[in-house]
Amino acid sequence: MKNPWTTISKKEVYDNPWIKVEEHQVITPTQKKGIYGKVIFKNLAIGILPLDENGYTWLVGQYRYTVDEYAWEIPMGGGPADQTALESAKRELKEETGLQAKEWTELLKIHTSNSVTDEVGYVYLAKGLTQGETEFDDTEDLKIWHLPFNEAYQMVMDGQITDAISMAAILKTAVLLKR
Structure with a gap:
């Protein structure tokens, strides 16, 4: 479809190593002048659902x-632009859980909040797992929980897991497991 928005100008209002924020002067689809804020992510969002x-x-x-x-x-994190999403997924899984996987299946591509950001995420199902040591980033204070997949699914259904990428991954995996 043709883009009904017209961008008049863009101005950077904030920048750090992870995100940039722009203010756009626009003409809306109803032909009115407006303003739009856009958060630009400098990394891919990467999620992994390990399943033994x-x-x-x-x-x-x-x-x-x-x-x-x-x-x-x-398990999730950021994927640098100079790596494939799968390379980043393998690194994140090892860092956060110590796990390595022999089988990788892309579960989904997700836009995390397409009303304010261009962030795109990739989520993988990891199988054929072997346990090793974690390699947490220096900003991470993580707890790791090994649990039946059905309990994780129930946590989504009960509202205990609210992260969008985690919810999408768990719900899609539940559907795939029922097939």
């Missing part, structure tokens, strides 16, 4: 500064 042969998965718990609460999530 017994139907168990791993969640990572950490305090999320932006929402001011503790969260259980699938």
Whole structure:
């Protein structure tokens, strides 16, 4: 479809190593002048749902500064532009859980909040797992939880897991497992 928005100008209002924020002067689809804020992510969002042969998965718990609460999530992180999403997924899984996988399946491509950001995420299902040592980043204080996949699914259904990437990965995997 043709883009109904017209961009008159863009101005950078903030920049750090992870994001850039722009202010756009626009003409809206209804032909009115307007303003649009856009958050540009400098990395891909990467998520991994590890699943072992017994139907168990791993969640990572950490305090999320932006929402001011503790969260259980699938292992995830940022993928630099000079790496493929799969390379980043392999690194993140090892860093956060110590796991390495023999089988990788792309579960989904997701836009995390397409109303304010261009962030795109890739989520993988990892199988054929072997346990090793974690390699946490110096900003991470993570708890690792090995639990039945069905419990993680129930946490989504009960509202205990609220991270969008984790929810999408767990729900899609539940559908795939039922097929």
